[in-house]
Amino acid sequence: MAKQKKQPRPKAETPKGFRDYFGAEVTERNRMLAQIAEVYDRYGFDPLETSAVETVEALGKFLPDVDRPNEGVFAFQEDGGAEDGTWLALRYDMTAPLARVAAQFRNDLPNPYRRYTMGPVWRNEKPGPGRFRQFYQCDADTVGAASVAADAEICAMLADTLEAVGIPRGDYIVRVNNRKVLNGVLEVAGLAGEDSEVARGIALRAIDKLDKVGADGVRQLLGEGRLDESGDFTKGANLAEEQKDVVMAFIGGRHVEIEFGRPKLTTFNQSGREVTTINNLSSLVKGSRVGEDGVAELEAISELLDAQGYGPDRIVIDPSVVRGLGYYTGPVYEAELTFEITDEKGRPRQFGSVAGGGRYDDLVKRFTGQEVPATGISIGVDRLLAALRAKGRLSGTTEGPVVVTVMDRDRMADYQAMASELRAAGIRAEVYLGNPKNFGNQLKYADKRHSPVAVIQGSDEAAAGKVQLKDLILGAKLAEDATLEEWKSQPAQTEVDRADLVAGVKALLDRHR
């Protein structure tokens, strides 16, 4: 370590855009992941865990921000940058690694292959408030199933999952659309050919931004472009007026449809699923083969969900859903939490999207040259946790351990034996391991640990074969409100025989359970 001393001290800082998770933040997330895994498992999905690192070649470039195609990932060269070192990168999502696995193990995996996976992904993006460069995704995908039954199943599973983690029915909605319908609308607007690829992309992103920029903003983006408040100019799709009209009609219809998706709607078929959306879409895409295919697929999904009892209180068809990623080829879906929360500035706002996905029939083909249909969902676990916390459905704290205090430094072995006995009885317990000189510090420590009970044994008690038990929860309650008669009648500190340590602690813990 001699060399270290000569260097300047390193800064003790989490890298920009990353954060640490403590205590209940970790256990609550793990519990949620386990709840989600249970639902995925029941649907027949098998777990898969790929490594965090993939070759840059295998990952491909599918991040939404096409304006900066080389950015967005953390990439590095193996073997410390040797010329022949392979370029590697941290995965930015779970779909690209799945496509690689599906291609690599295509002869061994069941076909269709239903898999789920959960873990962090990384984005080399500018971090912002609440926007991190590492976050959890929890994905389920079906590879090798061309039928839209696979898409319907994923939507149903998504609804089940949200309820399993504690979002009650009515507080969420799964919205389904189809890229083919969007492409159909663009075809009707005259944007079908390969030479319109760039304009199509801009138009899709413009539709996706409706919530942010409003109808006027979208129209600007469909035309020459849009200057935002900060002075940044976004280039537009340069459509002609009549082309814009087609797209805007679609968007206009959409706003009605969002209303339609809500329970207050009245235009349902026998099964309770709204039918007007499908009819509206049919007329909008008339003449476009791909658009009509898309509408037919949406209809099939709708029927399959009806048969399983998933009504429009859980899953709706919504033509406004676009999904940012470029690789979707068919149905796309999105789960949104519909309750209001209060934002940082105290204003109420809808919580918004917590999951999304869709069909991507070309991703495996990148590797094999053969078409492999695939569809799947990604749940943003950190956003879901934030939602449950905002609603007060997660406590954010865990009960601390029983703290065995140290009155007599030389009798550490006795104190350890006490903690050991408590643990053997299934009670979370620890000995105070700091400097025991100041007893007040030990109780402050127990407070900070949310400890329910402190065990105290000085030399007098030891000689008499006794221990003192201090009920810290009761103590805190008494300190908070001195008039709590019901609590005052109970002693906050009791003495028990050393032999009755476990029973005595259990009795105090039971008081508060």
Next chain:
Amino acid sequence: MAKQKKQPRPKAETPKGFRDYFGAEVTERNRMLAQIAEVYDRYGFDPLETSAVETVEALGKFLPDVDRPNEGVFAFQEDGGAEDGTWLALRYDMTAPLARVAAQFRNDLPNPYRRYTMGPVWRNEKPGPGRFRQFYQCDADTVGAASVAADAEICAMLADTLEAVGIPRGDYIVRVNNRKVLNGVLEVAGLAGEDSEVARGIALRAIDKLDKVGADGVRQLLGEGRLDESGDFTKGANLAEEQKDVVMAFIGGRHVEIEFGRPKLTTFNQSGREVTTINNLSSLVKGSRVGEDGVAELEAISELLDAQGYGPDRIVIDPSVVRGLGYYTGPVYEAELTFEITDEKGRPRQFGSVAGGGRYDDLVKRFTGQEVPATGISIGVDRLLAALRAKGRLSGTTEGPVVVTVMDRDRMADYQAMASELRAAGIRAEVYLGNPKNFGNQLKYADKRHSPVAVIQGSDEAAAGKVQLKDLILGAKLAEDATLEEWKSQPAQTEVDRADLVAGVKALLDRHR
């Protein structure tokens, strides 16, 4: 996607040194992590999850291979390599990030701070058979406790943890040593000063290699160096003959001690803990202050463990334990599985080390300039899993879902409803989503999925309100051994009313549970 077609196809390959984990590999590891977390939690340790990425500055360079100090980590520059971009790296262990957290949040964390963490770490090293560049670690550390009671606690917890994950007492041993004892021996050998730092390091690594290179090999490494079978030469510590003698005497004593650590030993104190080791060590380090401190600490640890009933069948003092990492300053410990397994070449060998750790009092000081004592353990979860698999204590397979087959493509909604009902009853179930044309393929698929039951409903059954249930486990057993009379008496395929689908499937599942 038009552009993709013009590029050569990417290779579908896991990057060199990385691997994918499927099905039971994932669930078995998750179960083990949960079992370990439960023990850690009971000892009062709190979870912490840092990000995979740290600044290179904060990580520091503590990997064992001091010959290549700049290698071993995957490092990259943020903001795509801009000149002012911070250098970041994937964590290579969990200790460096903990030191950073302990420094960064020192005013908020309880003191002492007991934390556990579990997750992957990354090493930019040459991969080998069974040696991967990403692997799981499961760490528990106590920061801020100078007392060796913290070390004793970690050793006891390690023993409890191994038993909790399924390694019975007698199949493992936790070995404890103290770097101060090693340093004391080196001091006695005349290697105390700062100018002997390099020689000390080489001597420590030489002692650590005793199992690999034998006593002669160690003596060569203590002298001019050693030429191994492959022709590689490792530079030695260049000690004089009398210096080598001191170290070799220590190593010689050690081999006796390893024997002493085993249950067959007879020289125990009243509590059943062997005392000869401590006495031997005392005479070996006589005259070295640090060495005598180290022996006293080992004695204290021994007494604390006795008081909690951890005898030499679980934890022993063993002077040969070195631990590779350079940052250890006091007690070091290691857990070894003592049963034999058969290696790839069919030879029996001891399974070896699965966990290790020690005290590192200077790591937090790097950041703050103030001494912060710390000690902790790291469990190699993947090695533990491999051990349990080698002993046949993990099945490696999970029960597959009930597969609802598709006889009639147009009745997909009916089949989905069946799967949905089964799932609602808690039964893992799925509809076959591949091309349903060839029914044989559907049954082959069910086989590959380890499916216990296939549900079959053609148009005739549908008209009659019936379903066929095929017991695939029984089918497999009958195919295996046609003389199984007890099984033959039961039908492998039964017909039940559609309304009794769930009850019928349950009955078949119960047959095999």
